[in-house]
Amino acid sequence: MPLRVYLTEIALFCTFDSRLPMLFNSFEYLIFLPSVVVLYFTLPVKWRWLLLLFASYFFYMCWKAEYAILILFTTLVDYFVALKMGREPSRKKKKRWLVMSILVNLGMLAGFKYLNFFSESVNALMQITNSGYSFPLYHILLPVGISFYIFQSLSYTIDVYRGIQPPEKHFGKFALYVSFFPQLVAGPIERSTSLLPQINAPRPFNQQNLISGLKLILWGFFKKLVIADRLGMFVGLVYENPGEFNGLPVILATMLFAFQLYCDFSGYTDIARGSARIMGYELMINFNRPLIATSLRDFWNRWHISLTTWFRDYLLYSLPYIRDKKIIQSKIYRNLVITFLLMGLWHGAAWTFIIFGLFHGLMLVVESLAEKPVGRFHELTGINHHPGIIKALGIAYMFIMVVFSLFFFRANSLENSLILLKEAFDFSNTAESLKAMLRNLEFVFGILMVILLLVAEHFHAKYNLVKVIAARPVFVRWTVYIGFIFFVLLFGVLHQQKFIYFQF
Amino acid sequence: MKGKSIKRILLFAALIVLVNIALDLSFKAFSVHNILNRRMDEQFAAYNDTLKYLALGNSHNCINTLILENSFNYGSPSENYIQSYYKLKHILEKTGKKPEYVILQADISTYGPKIADRYEYNSYWIDYIDYPELARIKGDRTILTKWLEGRFFSYAGNYKDVQLSILYRIKIKTLEMHNGYRPHRDYKNFADETNKRKLAWDKANLFLTKGVYLDNSIKIYFEKILQLCQANKVSVILVRYPMTKEFNDEEMKIVPADKLFSEIESIASRYPVYKGLFDYHSIFFSHPEYFFDPDHLNIKGSDLFTRQFARDMENLESGLSAE
Numbered sequence: 125m126p127l128r129v130y131l132t133e134i135a136l137f138c139t140f141d142s143r144l145p146m147l148f149n150s151f152e153y154l155i156f157l158p159s160v161v162v163l164y165f166t167l168p169v170k171w172r173w174l175l176l177l178f179a180s181y182f183f184y185m186c187w188k189a190e191y192a193i194l195i196l197f198t199t200l201v202d203y204f205v206a207l208k209m210g211r212e213p214s215r216k217k218k219k220r221w222l223v224m225s226i227l228v229n230l231g232m233l234a235g236f237k238y239l240n241f242f243s244e245s246v247n248a249l250m251q252i253t254n255s256g257y258s259f260p261l262y263h264i265l266l267p268v269g270i271s272f273y274i275f276q277s278l279s280y281t282i283d284v285y286r287g288i289q290p291p292e293k294h295f296g297k298f299a300l301y302v303s304f305f306p307q308l309v310a311g312p313i314e315r316s317t318s319l320l321p322q323i324n325a326p327r328p329f330n331q332q333n334l335i336s337g338l339k340l341i342l343w344g345f346f347k348k349l350v351i352a353d354r355l356g357m358f359v360g361l362v363y364e365n366p367g368e369f370n371g372l373p374v375i376l377a378t379m380l381f382a383f384q385l386y387c388d389f390s391g392y393t394d395i396a397r398g399s400a401r402i403m404g405y406e407l408m409i410n411f412n413r414p415l416i417a418t419s420l421r422d423f424w425n426r427w428h429i430s431l432t433t434w435f436r437d438y439l440l441y442s443l444p445y446i447r448d449k450k451i452i453q454s455k456i457y458r459n460l461v462i463t464f465l466l467m468g469l470w471h472g473a474a475w476t477f478i479i480f481g482l483f484h485g486l487m488l489v490v491e492s493l494a495e496k497p498v499g500r501f502h503e504l505t506g507i508n509h510h511p512g513i514i515k516a517l518g519i520a521y522m523f524i525m526v527v528f529s530l531f532f533f534r535a536n537s538l539e540n541s542l543i544l545l546k547e548a549f550d551f552s553n554t555a556e557s558l559k560a561m562l563r564n565l566e567f568v569f570g571i572l573m574v575i576l577l578l579v580a581e582h583f584h585a586k587y588n589l590v591k592v593i594a595a596r597p598v599f600v601r602w603t604v605y606i607g608f609i610f611f612v613l614l615f616g617v618l619h620q621q622k623f624i625y626f627q628f
Numbered sequence: 629m630k631g632k633s634i635k636r637i638l639l640f641a642a643l644i645v646l647v648n649i650a651l652d653l654s655f656k657a658f659s660v661h662n663i664l665n666r667r668m669d670e671q672f673a674a675y676n677d678t679l680k681y682l683a684l685g686n687s688h689n690c691i692n693t694l695i696l697e698n699s700f701n702y703g704s705p706s707e708n709y710i711q712s713y714y715k716l717k718h719i720l721e722k723t724g725k726k727p728e729y730v731i732l733q734a735d736i737s738t739y740g741p742k743i744a745d746r747y748e749y750n751s752y753w754i755d756y757i758d759y760p761e762l763a764r765i766k767g768d769r770t771i772l773t774k775w776l777e778g779r780f781f782s783y784a785g786n787y788k789d790v791q792l793s794i795l796y797r798i799k800i801k802t803l804e805m806h807n808g809y810r811p812h813r814d815y816k817n818f819a820d821e822t823n824k825r826k827l828a829w830d831k832a833n834l835f836l837t838k839g840v841y842l843d844n845s846i847k848i849y850f851e852k853i854l855q856l857c858q859a860n861k862v863s864v865i866l867v868r869y870p871m872t873k874e875f876n877d878e879e880m881k882i883v884p885a886d887k888l889f890s891e892i893e894s895i896a897s898r899y900p901v902y903k904g905l906f907d908y909h910s911i912f913f914s915h916p917e918y919f920f921d922p923d924h925l926n927i928k929g930s931d932l933f934t935r936q937f938a939r940d941m942e943n944l945e946s947g948l949s950a951e
Contacts, residue, residue: 151773331633361833368829556823565788602640606647614651618777618785 180305210291241473269309280316312430327404337401344394349616352388370550418518461485655783685733690930693807701808734866737835744843750778818919828874873913875922
């Protein structure tokens with residue numbers, strides 16, 4: 125029986141299963157990663173890029189083999205565009221090549237991600253005006269990770285245009301930069317200036333990298349399996365059934381969604397960074413305890429850092445804000461709103477995401493305008509002598525704003541988000557709902573785990589828990605590690621739930 | 629890498645393997661569900677009377693074997709048609725026992741994708757299910773992780789079962805079981821619940837998916853059960869168990885029952901061994917006091933239902949013999 129099982133597993137694995145991409149929280153990945161790592165360090169240095177490239181395409185093709193053509197196409201276009209720009213002395217001609225790269229990449233994104241949304245929106249408008257014409261809708265399956273790898277590839281051509289990054293001459297290594305499997309489907313969106321030099325330099329085996337990479341992976345699994353997927357059960361129940369819950373359950377579900385989203389995405393990032401680190405690659409930090417930010421501006425400096433910095437560096441700073449050599453404040457605000465609107469749209473082709481982005485953009489403008497009056501208010505009331513109170517108020521404000529915006533982010537449609545928003549303020553049956561929730565073991569355990577996470581992150585930021593544990597005798601260290609491994613295995617939700625950001 | 633480092637890594641890995649083996653064996657020995665299911669297996673192995681009725685299905689199956697003569701209730705928690713098929717196959721091929729009738733559960737919730745993808749208690753089912761075959765039929769490679777779970781990591785993700793096993797450790801030793809039937813659902817009554825509709829809604833949404841009423845893999849395995857019974861000349865009876873009105877109302881909001889059952893009938897009627905669908909879902913609509921919760925009868929309800937079912941089976945048999 126076991127041999128047959130292994131053989132069938134291999135057979136199934138090779139024929140690919142189009143239902144899911146290879147998830148980090150799957151048995152396949154637990155075989156795939158160690159196999160790749162062992163082969164990687166066994167091969168001579170000069171061939172390692174080839175193994176990683178093959179592994180990366182295999183990783184992606186486990187989902188839809190044919191969609192790997194899109195990655196290859198992006199890679200080919202940007203590789204040749206960058207080479208052309210490198211040879212071109214004229215800035216004007218360089219710009220033409222850059223525009224071509226932008227058009228091709230964004231055109232692909234528009235075709236696969238936004239075409240139906242555009243058609244549906246125009247059709248709705250046509251219906252209102254009774255014009256009788258309607259755009260056709262297509263059954264297009266959104267390629268997993270398209271927003272991530274296209275942005276990564278685009279950042280390279282823009283950097284080459286700006287002269288920050290020399291064009292990569294080795295096609296294989298550039299293809300690996302675009303498709304590197306740990307961060308291919310959900311980031312972090314790497315910069316060529318950081319990842320390409322790492323691909324080009326030899327990465328010898330390092331025991332410390334192995335250990336710290338494994339620790340990071342374990343922490344990521346804790347966030348994903350123990351917290352995110354558990355909270356997801358309660359959040360999903362409320363959000364999949366708008367109109368069925370009201371008051372406290374709706375508000376709590378949205379608050380918990382903030383933690384679910386954080387644990388899901390940062391858990392993914394930790395596993396991605398850990399997997400890369402084992403092989404000697406350092407990916408950028410994507411989250412810095414965002415849910416203890418003291419303002420929305422602070423929140424966006426800590427949340428999905430690779431995306432926010434991408435929009436900052438490649439869009440916000442490129443938009444015009446100077447007239448007659450003078451900085452125009454109103455234009456800065458306009459640019460901020462445009463950037464966040466597009467950042468909302470990046471998440472998904474739906475009005476809910478547009479509202480999400482627009483809300484954050486506008487609130488950032490309001491925050492900026494209110495900075496001085498709020499400072500004066502603090503002085504007048506004397507709160508400025510109590511930084512702890514200011515911090516607590518800031519966190520509360522940020523959390524309320526983020527949770528409010530998540531009503532739009534999480535709901536399946538604009539209509540549903542409005543229903544849920546309305547229901548959130550209906551507090552009838554509150555006592556009964558509360559009793560029912562407290563009877564739900566998964567719910568209570570999920571909240572306890574969120575508290576554990578916040579406490580652990582607090583102490584880690586203060587004392588560096590990894591170092592504290594590493595300094596203990598081997599018996600204590602190993603007890604902690606083994607205990608934590610089995611804690612995650614026992615208390616994890618092992619249903620191979622997809623990562624939320626895969627849909628973007 | 630130095631030799632000392634390699635030794636340390638190997639030692640660490642060995643410790644993990646040892647702890648895993650200890651947890652796996654402990655879970656298999658002490659899990660409440662494993663104990664119950666194994667006891668049912670033991671009772672079935674020891675059953676030497678004429679086996680006229682063999683009831684399969686999940687906890688909705690409440691046939692009291694003390695009332696229905698020559699019957700064995702082999703239903704187990706959260707069992708679906710896939711698991712029932714492999715259990716029936718095992719019985720017919722390996723135990724030498726052959727029932728005259730197989731009573732299959734046919735509730736609305738039996739056929740949805742949520743039930744089809746619910747593989748719990750794999751450390752018990754590993755003895756029955758052919759996971760590679762199942763993975764091939766479903767075209768889903770993740771099924772094989774269930775095999776792994778059943779074989780090596782039975783405790784993984786099952787902390788609820790651990791908690792139950794601790795709580796019911798003593799109680800389970802004295803739990804009554806007669807030919808698979810357990811008269812144990814009397815510590816609460818649905819009639820006393822203040823928010824019946826909400827409880828019914830919770831349960832219905834736990835089992836059903838809007839828009840999908842017949843999962844493809846369930847359909848395949850339903851046919852496989854019928855084919856198996858046909859090959860072994862075992863008659864098949866489908867039973868729609870009694871439900872509360874509230875639960876039924878919520879189910880009907882999610883799934884078109886008429887469409888579902890006409891499709892089930894059209895599949896089943898292709899096999900001569902199929903003897904009919906006995907529909908009891910609405911018989912206790914005005915009696916919430918016969919229920920433990922929205923979709924489970926209590927002891928009194930089970931007794932009343934089984935008596936009715938036994939009478940109906942007598943009628944069916946007399947009708948068949950007249951034919």
